[in-house]
Amino acid sequence: DTEVTQTPKHLVMGMTNKKSLKCEQHMGHRAMYWYKQKAKKPPELMFVYSYEKLSINESVPSRFSPECPNSSLLNLHLHALQPEDSALYLCASNWPGNYGYTFGSGTRLTVV
Amino acid sequence: AQSVTQLDSHVSVSEGTPVLLRCNYSSSYSPSLFWYVQHPNKGLQLLLKYTSAATLVKGINGFEAEFKKSETSFHLTKPSAHMSDAAEYFCVVSDQYRDDKIIFGKGTRLHILP
Numbered sequence: 001d002t003e004v005t006q007t008p009k010h011l012v013m014g015m016t017n018k019k020s021l022k023c024e025q026h027m028g029h030r031a032m033y034w035y036k037q038k039a040k041k042p043p044e045l046m047f048v049y050s051y052e053k054l055s056i057n058e059s060v061p062s063r064f065s066p067e068c069p070n071s072s073l074l075n076l077h078l079h080a081l082q083p084e085d086s087a088l089y090l091c092a093s094n095w096p097g098n099y100g101y102t103f104g105s106g107t108r109l110t111v112v
Numbered sequence: 113a114q115s116v117t118q119l120d121s122h123v124s125v126s127e128g129t130p131v132l133l134r135c136n137y138s139s140s141y142s143p144s145l146f147w148y149v150q151h152p153n154k155g156l157q158l159l160l161k162y163t164s165a166a167t168l169v170k171g172i173n174g175f176e177a178e179f180k181k182s183e184t185s186f187h188l189t190k191p192s193a194h195m196s197d198a199a200e201y202f203c204v205v206s207d208q209y210r211d212d213k214i215i216f217g218k219g220t221r222l223h224i225l226p
Contacts, residue, residue, distance in 0.1 A: 004155075031212055042202055042216035043156070050212055090155055097211040100146070103155035 002027060004104035006091050012110045015081060021107045023074040023091030032074040033101070034066060035090040043090055049074060050096050081111045114139045116203045116217040124223040131175075131190040133220045135203035138184065144206035145186045146214070147177055151199045159201075162186065173197070198224045 004025045013019050023032065031050045035043035048056035049068040057066075063085075065077040074091055088108055092101040119134040137143060147159040160171025167179040177188045186203060201220045207213035 006155075033212075040219075042219055045213065048212045055212055056210075092156075100158050100161050101156075101214070103148075103157070105155040108153070 002102065004091055004093055004102050006089075006104035006107050008107060009105070010108045010110075012112060013078065013081065014112055015083070017081075018077070018079045020078065021076040021089055021091075021109075023076075023093075023104055024072055025093045025102070026072055027093065027102065028071075029093035029095055029102070030071060031094050031096045032068065033092040034074070034076055035092065037088040037090055037106070047076075078109075081109075083111050086110045114143060114205050114208055114215055116145075116205045116215060118201075118203050118217040118220045120220050121218065122221045122223065124225055125193045126225045127195055128192050131188070131193045131197065131222065133188040133201050133203075133222065135186045135188065135217060136184050137186060137203075137205050139205060139208065141208055142181075143208070145177075145179060146204040147171065147175070147186075147188050148202045148204060149199050150202065150219075156202065159188070193222075193224050195224050195226070198222055 007022045033048050034046040036046055037043040045058050046060045047066040052068045063080050067075040088106045090106045091104040094101045115138045117136045145162045148156040149159050150156045159175050160169045162169045162179045170176045175190050177186055179186055203217040204214050
């Protein structure tokens with residue numbers, strides 16, 4: 001298995017909702033990442049987990065809450081989002097120190 | 113601090129003609145460099161990477177890139193464009209201080225004309 005699987009592919013949520021994005025990989029990678037990508041822009045790093053510990057939080061608002069339950073799974077919990085949080089959310093994984101990331105196909109999030 | 117500059121935001125070529133996407137980097141050390149491709153509404157796919165081995169790097173789908181330290185460049189080329197190459201291309205450099213961060217260029221949109 002050489003893929004990063006993200007679910008759901010599309011999500012529409014209201015500003016008072018709570019939802020979660022899921023990311024899964026079975027390549028044995030020990031680093032996992034969340035990126036946010038707005039239209040016509042490069043991805044922006046949000047969080048990094050290395051060996052299941054949070055190693056980077058790029059000053060992301062607390063309405064985004066990451067979780068890494070095990071080495072294969074990464075979640076992003078969403079609560080009280082704003083319309084400007086609408087974006088493509090990408091998950092990636094790799095071996096720490098090996099920069100060739102494997103990206104998932106993303107979750108297209110729309111906040112209404 | 114490291115950075116990458118993609119010199120063209122849009123490039124248009126005819127099908128069957130060569131592709132050149134330009135990338136210059138800035139780094140005070142010997143970096144790792146990458147090209148990723150993103151097709152519409154898709155995730156990113158690694159095309160190729162340079163990590164201080166051979167300076168001419170071959171990637172997937174017929175793409176290659178040459179690391180030129182004297183010119184601080186890492187341009188992406190393909191001899192003959194195909195319609196399926198139409199996509200966004202990102203040049204990426206490793207972060208000098210952290211092995212869990214990479215830095216993206218702003219991207220180049222490649223258009224293929226029939």
